[in-house]
Amino acid sequence: MIVGEQKPIAEIKESIIPYEKILILGCGTCVKTCFAGGEDEVATLASALRLTFKKDGREIELEEMTIERQCEDEFIQEASVSIARNDAVLSLACGAGVQDIAKRFEKIPVLPGVNTTFIGILEKQGLFTEECLGCGDCTLAMFGGICPVTRCSKKLLNGPCGGSMDGKCEVNPDIDCAWQQIIDRLRLLGQLDNLRKYIPPKNWRTSHAGGPRKLVREDHVI
């Protein structure tokens, strides 16, 4: 899923100050799962903002709504009436959702309420970890299912650097050394020979390095 984190309330408040009527628009998929922008977060944020504006002696009209996904037109349409009657949209979706709303409602300002952080997993309750950089050329099979591009701080493809100690990364003892994990997993899989193979320089063209990417599925184009 796309993992995100709600922006600090002060930053959000600052961004909506110029407007009278604002739609707080939640997104019911990824950011809901990571407690950043689902309907619960929309409600909590709306209450908090009302309270803080009231303290300042200012009334603000906040409409609350959450749609299934802000990255698909089908769902965005459900919000079109609400979007049209407000001065601005405070979107609690990921950056993709924010931009999709902006694309479809050109004359209404769309403000981000969430910092989009990474593609990750819910490792355990309350803990989300980054697992994929979306490089566009998946080589997980080689590395025992652990991605060195994402999980090694130096993106090393040919083994651990000299800073791996007790299974931890030199950058931060909170980070597990991806290469220690790769080696441990390859051992379990009986694939330690993979470690001896030279991995040539990665082709980054399929990644963001090649510019913004597009996927065209001719078989689905209408």
Add this chain to the structure above:
Amino acid sequence: MNKITLSNLQKILSKGEFAVTAECGPPRGADFEVVRRKGELLKGFVDAVNVTDNQTAIVRMSSIAACVHLFNMGIEPVMQMVTRDRNRIALQSDIMGAYSLGIKNILCLSGDHQTFGSQPDAMNVFDIDSMNLVRTVRDMRSDGKDMSGFDLNEPPLMFIGAAANPFADPFEYRVIRLAKKIDAGVDFIQTQCVYNMDRFKEWIHLAREEGLTEKVHILAGVTPLKSAGMARFIANKVAGMDVPESIIKRMAGVSKENAAKEGVKICLETIAELREIKGVHGIHIMAIEWEEKVGEIVESAGLMPRPEPEE
């Protein structure tokens, strides 16, 4: 094409002589005087001098520039180059440029992560890793081509080095990594500082068993300790370094005034032991901001005079 001349370090190592290298960290500024002073302290005592490339991710005078300053003083530089700050385009370009300026040794590294340094907000590059860099320099030398396969009008013929850390984890992988670097084309290895002699011996024993010490020149790293505090700091705070408790105790067991002397003594004992180990072809002295000690260490270790560079 220019006349092909080997680097001094390459000549010494290929003749089977015990090599001595040292290190020079460029200044945080544009003052060449700092490099000159360090160069003066090292000249004549070592066969080549490594010039670090923004070590610990702190912005300094570029490695290439400092290498040229040393070169102009008649000191042979080993240009360190990290993949942290440059993509493959810049790396290849700088290698050609460096060679054109007279630099003939390169040490290929990934580099300390930028979050350790003075500008932790920086974006890193890591387009390729140090293994890829070794192979790139080797392919330039042996095939005369850049990474795209383009024929270079004059290929850089670098003597290629890389680092090895026998003290990092996972231990069993460290020899595999050495073998991979050799396959990629490395000529010489400079190791992380040796304090834990047992572990170093175990590593080189495994390397010898795989026949690796016949295929590459290994220079063991040493760093003289200045104080017990420094020993503790290295042991606890520097990633990938291993200082056994016995060394820390020894440093703590002497008075403050005698600590530096004790540090040099430990260093000399380490060098003496390293010289007896089959498969060790030299030492790399990393006297951090203590370049004035290098001459004394080399002399006391009985490693003077250094072989004259041949014309």
